[in-house]
Amino acid sequence: MNLFTEIHALVHEALAAMQAEGALPGGLDMANVTVEPPRDPAHGDMATNAAMVLAKPAGMKPRDIAGALAERLAADPRIAAAEVAGPGFLNLRLAASAWHELLRAVLAQGAGFGRSARGQGRRVNVEFVSANPTGPMHVGHTRGAVFGDALASLMEFAGFDVTREYYINDGGAQVDVLARSAYERYREAHGRAPEIAEGLYPGDYLIEVGEALKAEYGDAFLDRPESDWLETVRDFATDRMMTRIRADLAALGVEMDVYFSEKSLYGTGRIESAVETLREQELIYRGVLEPPKGKTPEDWEPREQTLFRSTAHGDDVDRPLMKSDGGWTYFAPDIAYHHDKIARGFDLLIDVFGADHGGYVKRMKAAVSALSRGRVTLEVKLMQLVRLYKSGEPMKMSKRAGTFVTLRDVVEEVGADVTRFVMLTRRNDAPLDFDFDKVLEQSKDNPVFYVQYAHARVCSVLRKAREAGLAVDDAALAQADLAHLTHESELALARRIAEWPRIVETAAITGEPHRVAFYLHDLASELHTHWNRGNDDAALRFLQEDAPEASRAKIALARAVAVAISAGLGILGVAPVEEMR
RNA sequence: GCACCCGUAGCUCAGCCGGAUAGAGCGCUGCCCUCCGAAGGCAGAGGUCAUAGGUUCGAAUCCUAUCGGGUGCGCCA
Numbered sequence: 305m306n307l308f309t310e311i312h313a314l315v316h317e318a319l320a321a322m323q324a325e326g327a328l329p330g331g332l333d334m335a336n337v338t339v340e341p342p343r344d345p346a347h348g349d350m351a352t353n354a355a356m357v358l359a360k361p362a363g364m365k366p367r368d369i370a371g372a373l374a375e376r377l378a379a380d381p382r383i384a385a386a387e388v389a390g391p392g393f394l395n396l397r398l399a400a401s402a403w404h405e406l407l408r409a410v411l412a413q414g415a416g417f418g419r420s421a422r423g424q425g426r427r428v429n430v431e432f433v434s435a436n437p438t439g440p441m442h443v444g445h446t447r448g449a450v451f452g453d454a455l456a457s458l459m460e461f462a463g464f465d466v467t468r469e470y471y472i473n474d475g476g477a478q479v480d481v482l483a484r485s486a487y488e489r490y491r492e493a494h495g496r497a498p499e500i501a502e503g504l505y506p507g508d509y510l511i512e513v514g515e516a517l518k519a520e521y522g523d524a525f526l527d528r529p530e531s532d533w534l535e536t537v538r539d540f541a542t543d544r545m546m547t548r549i550r551a552d553l554a555a556l557g558v559e560m561d562v563y564f565s566e567k568s569l570y571g572t573g574r575i576e577s578a579v580e581t582l583r584e585q586e587l588i589y590r591g592v593l594e595p596p597k598g599k600t601p602e603d604w605e606p607r608e609q610t611l612f613r614s615t616a617h618g619d620d621v622d623r624p625l626m627k628s629d630g631g632w633t634y635f636a637p638d639i640a641y642h643h644d645k646i647a648r649g650f651d652l653l654i655d656v657f658g659a660d661h662g663g664y665v666k667r668m669k670a671a672v673s674a675l676s677r678g679r680v681t682l683e684v685k686l687m688q689l690v691r692l693y694k695s696g697e698p699m700k701m702s703k704r705a706g707t708f709v710t711l712r713d714v715v716e717e718v719g720a721d722v723t724r725f726v727m728l729t730r731r732n733d734a735p736l737d738f739d740f741d742k743v744l745e746q747s748k749d750n751p752v753f754y755v756q757y758a759h760a761r762v763c764s765v766l767r768k769a770r771e772a773g774l775a776v777d778d779a780a781l782a783q784a785d786l787a788h789l790t791h792e793s794e795l796a797l798a799r800r801i802a803e804w805p806r807i808v809e810t811a812a813i814t815g816e817p818h819r820v821a822f823y824l825h826d827l828a829s830e831l832h833t834h835w836n837r838g839n840d841d842a843a844l845r846f847l848q849e850d851a852p853e854a855s856r857a858k859i860a861l862a863r864a865v866a867v868a869i870s871a872g873l874g875i876l877g878v879a880p881v882e883e884m885r
Numbered sequence: 886g887c888a889c890c891c892g893u894a895g896c897u898c899a900g901c902c903g904g905a906u907a908g909a910g911c912g913c914u915g916c917c918c919u920c921c922g923a924a925g926g927c928a929g930a931g932g933u934c935a936u937a938g939g940u941u942c943g944a945a946u947c948c949u950a951u952c953g954g955g956u957g958c959g960c961c962a
Contacts, residue, residue, distance in 0.1 A: 336903095343905070353904060356942065366942080390905050391942065436962070476962055566962095596958050598886030609959070620888055620958090627960040634962045662889050663957035686890070686956090730898075733890060735955090737897070746924050749910050757924065765921055813902080822899060825909075836926035839918065847921050862921095884924065 305409035306420070306805035308350065311382070311396065312339040315352050318376040327372055329362050339396075341803060348385070348395035349799060356392040366392030403798040404786035410801060410864040411782040418804045418871050422812065423464030429645050430456045432656035433553065433560075434471040437545040438482045439507055441552050441711040443690045444658060447736060449711070450727040450877070451687060452656045453558045454817040457875045462812030467650070468561045474542045475566035475637060481505065482545070483538035487525070489514025490537070494526055507708075513544050552711045557720050557877050569640045575632060578643035578675065579625065587613040587674055593621065612639075617670035639671045646676045652683065654815065659686045659733070685732050685815060693739035718743050721878045725752040728821045728876055746884070751825050755869065756881045758828035761835060762866040763882040765846045769859055774852055778867075781860040788857035793834050793844055797861060800830045804868045808875075817876065824872045831865050 315337065322328040337358070342351040355370035362369065367388055374386035374394055385397040410417045432452025435445045456466045473479075485505040488498035493514040500506045517525070517540060525533040546563070553560065569575055582588050591611050595604045610626040612635070625636045645653055653672060657664065665684045672682040692699040692709055701708055714723050717740060726743045729751055730736040748754050769776045789795070804823065811819035838845040846862045848854040870880045 338904090340904085343907085347905075351905085356904080359942075393905065473962060478962065593959055596887075598958095601959080604959080607959075611959095624959055629960075631960090633960070638962090659890075659956060661957085661962090664962090665889070688890085688955090734898075735891095748925070751910085753924075754910095757922085761922060761925090768921060810902090818899085822909085825899095829909085832925055833927085835921080836917085836923080839920055839923085839926080842920075845921050884922080 305406060305413070305417075307398075307402065307406055307802045308339055308341075308806050311350055311398075312337075312352075314377065314380055314382070315339055315354055315373070318373055319354060319358075321376060322372060328358070328364075328369065332358055332361050334358075341799070342393075342395065345796065345799075347389065347393070348387075348397045350396045350398070351389075352394045352396070353392075355388075355394060359392065370394045400787075400790060400795065403795055403802070404789065406802050407786060407789075407798060407860055407864045408782050410867050411778045411860060414778065414867055415871050415874055417867055418808045419461055419463070420805060420809055420812070421463040422809050423459060423462050425463065425465050426651040427465045427467070427649060428459055428652045428654060429467045429469055429648075429650040430459070430654045430656070431469045431471055431645075432456075433549075433558075434473065435549060436473045436478055437542045437549065438478055438505060439545065440509055441549055443692060443709050443711065443714060443738070444687070446556065446711040446714055446723065447690050447727045448656050448658065448687045449553060449556055449558050450724045451685070451732055451817065453556075454724070454728055454820075454876050455654070455656070455685070455815055457877065458808070458812050458817050458820065461875055462808055464652075464812070468559070469645075470560045470563045471641060472542075472546060472563055472565045472567075475570055476634060479538050479542050480534065482541050483534050484530070486510050486513045486517065486541040487530075487533065487537050490517040490525065493518040494523060496526075509548075510541075513541050516540075516544065552715075555715050555720060556711065556723065564641065564644075566637050566641065569637045569644075574644065575636050575640040578640040579636065581643065582612060582639075582671075582674055585674060585677075587616060588625070589613060591622070593624070612667075612671070614667045614670035614674075617673040619666040619670045623667045635667065635671075638668065639675070642668070642672050642682070643675050646672065646680050650680065652681060654683045654685060656685045656687060656732075659688050662686055683815065687732050688730075688735045690727070690736045690738050693737060693742075695741040696739065714738075722752050724877050725755075725821065725873075728817050731816060731818050751821065752878075753884075754832075755824045755828045755873070757884055758831045759866055759869045759873075759880045760882060760884050761831065762862045762869075765859060765862050768847055769855065772847070774855060774859070776856070776859055776863070778863065781856060781863055784856035784860045785853055786857050786860060788854045789861055791844060793837050794858070794861055797830050797834050797865060800827050801864050801868050804871065820872050820875050824869060824876075827865065827868060827872075831862075 316334060319328065319334065323330050337352065337354045339350050339352045342348060354373060355366040358369055359366040370388040370392050374388060377383050377386045377396065382399055382402040383396055384399040387395050389395050430452055433445055433449045435441050453468065456468050460466045481504060485500065488500055488504065489510045492498040517537065525537065579588060589611055590608055592606045592608050607628055609624045611622040612625050614623050615621065623635055624633055627633055642653065655668065668684065669682045672680055692701065699709065722743050726738060727736065742750060743752065746753050766776050807819055807823040811817060834844065846855070846858045848858065873880050
């Protein structure tokens with residue numbers, strides 16, 4: 305149940321009726337008419353800008369329209385008061401019964417409260433993480449993983465049909481490097497001294513791969529030329545890496561629907577076929593690129609290359625598809641990959657990249673636009689850095705010094721729930737500070753704790769109520785006589801709960817799960833405030849001595865808060881906690 | 886040089902598909918537990934929303950320019 309869309313519909317009905325009666329001219333564009341919570345609660349529960357938006361096209365004074373609209377709206381039982389204010393705002397105050405109805409709906413819907421059909425079942429592919437299978441995932445990947453997963457959940461909640469997908473970069477030169485690095489560890493496992501040359505991966509995590517290679521292949525590859533073992537070792541090593549990456553993601557609570565292999569695009573004609581689709585549109589040509597101005601590479605020399613005319617779809621320069629040795633550039637398999645996603649019928653593609661891939665966005669969008677002939681849009685979410693701290697001190701990370709912090713390190717130290725919540729308390733394009741000590745601190749400046757504490761307090765009330773012999777399951781609470789809820793502080797809480805479906809929609813449309821985290825903080829804050837009022841005013845406590853009916857009504861309110869918190873945490877992939885310890 | 890992202894309170898950041906007096910946490914000052922969990926709450930101080938123009942009934946929000954910070958810029962992914 306979304307009270308805002310209901311009242312929004314009511315406003316539209318009223319405006320239509322006014323038009324039917326000639327009180328308002330016909331043919332007006334109502335698209336900009338909004339119903340929103342006012343910033344200042346003194347202005348009421350909701351406000352509409354209808355009069356101001358329509359004044360000019362209708363050729364009427366805003367306050368005249370507002371006045372007539374107010375009269376009509378006031379006739380609805382849900383509206384307690386409608387008054388014109390300021391330049392033409394119409395402030396609405398809802399009847400207490402409207403809030404009570406909302407609370408009953410929340411209890412009935414449970415964790416599904418706030419679900420929306422906004423996405424209309426449109427099929428969305430969210431590609432995220434896509435870490436190279438050359439080593440363990442680090443904190444940067446962790447943020448991308450959490451973000452992508454939460455975004456996917458959020459969009460599901462808002463009515464989209466979502467596929468979570470991971471692109472395995474197992475086709476490029478970097479997996480050959482992995483193979484050579486693993487081979488040295490294989491030699492090491494046979495008692496030889498490994499030669500980790502410059503450019504190879506020195507990490508200890510390959511030692512066990514070397515041993516596993518020995519266990520599997522014995523000395524078959526020892527002292528053999530690279531051509532004898534490269535492919536086998538490469539496949540073996542990437543397989544081990546992916547196994548580990550999947551386990552790491554599982555530890556974070558992330559489960560992919562599809563793992564897509566880059567390698568599967570080679571030798572199958574799929575790259576050629578994607579390029580052919582572009583060629584049909586005369587977007588492929590042989591040509592010479594200009595050197596970038598202001599920063600010409602020292603070894604620059606003009607070369608004729610096979611180019612994609614990405615400028616025809618909004619890019620700044622055309623992009624090369626083939627290297628001078630005739631092989632594909634990294635861009636070509638990416639084109640084929642997105643071609644495949646389009647062929648699978650997605651309406652919307654979302655790629656979650658690191659911010660250092662920002663320069664790649666325009667060409668990828670151009671490719672998707674061309675490949676789908678404008679049918680499919682690609683949205684790219686760029687993830688900013690995570691800065692790690694330990695009790696206020698920045699942590700220096702270095703692969704060589706072995707102080708490299710992996711996803712596994714983070715999850716083992718602070719847990720998946722805390723990791724996820726904290727990583728979602730910042731916009732994706734803003735850098736994130738992650739302090740290993742602060743995120744575990746039990747105080748109000750730790751948002752994870754603060755929100756969990758609010759949920760735990762409600763659970764505490766429910767426990768106490770049960771001990772007192774009250775029936776407090778959701779069905780019983782929904783039957784309570786909510787007319788006992790009249791105090792402004794209680795209605796403020798209900799008002800905040802009512803915002804949840806709105807938050808879901810905006811967060812889903814903008815692709816910004818952090819809005820959910822901020823909302824949860826606000827909701828928790830409202831609960832804590834209300835709770836403390838109960839210290840001074842006993843009438844506001846959830847448990848009322850010798851008044852089971854009043855208690856039940858107030859507990860229904862508390863429970864509705866917990867439901868909304870659970871729903872929000874569910875989207876973030878965080879389990880609500882029943883008690884703090 | 887070009888492209889993209891970002892400039893909001895002392896610090897870290899929300900708000901940005903235009904809306905009324907710009908918010909939160911930290912830090913600072915002063916308060917509130919014989920009371921459902923004070924692990925919390927209340928109040929106060931603190932702002933040229935980088936700058937200058939423009940659009941609009943209305944701009945932190947949209948457009949343009951400038952300044953400052955970050956990222957990227959053919960044969961790496």
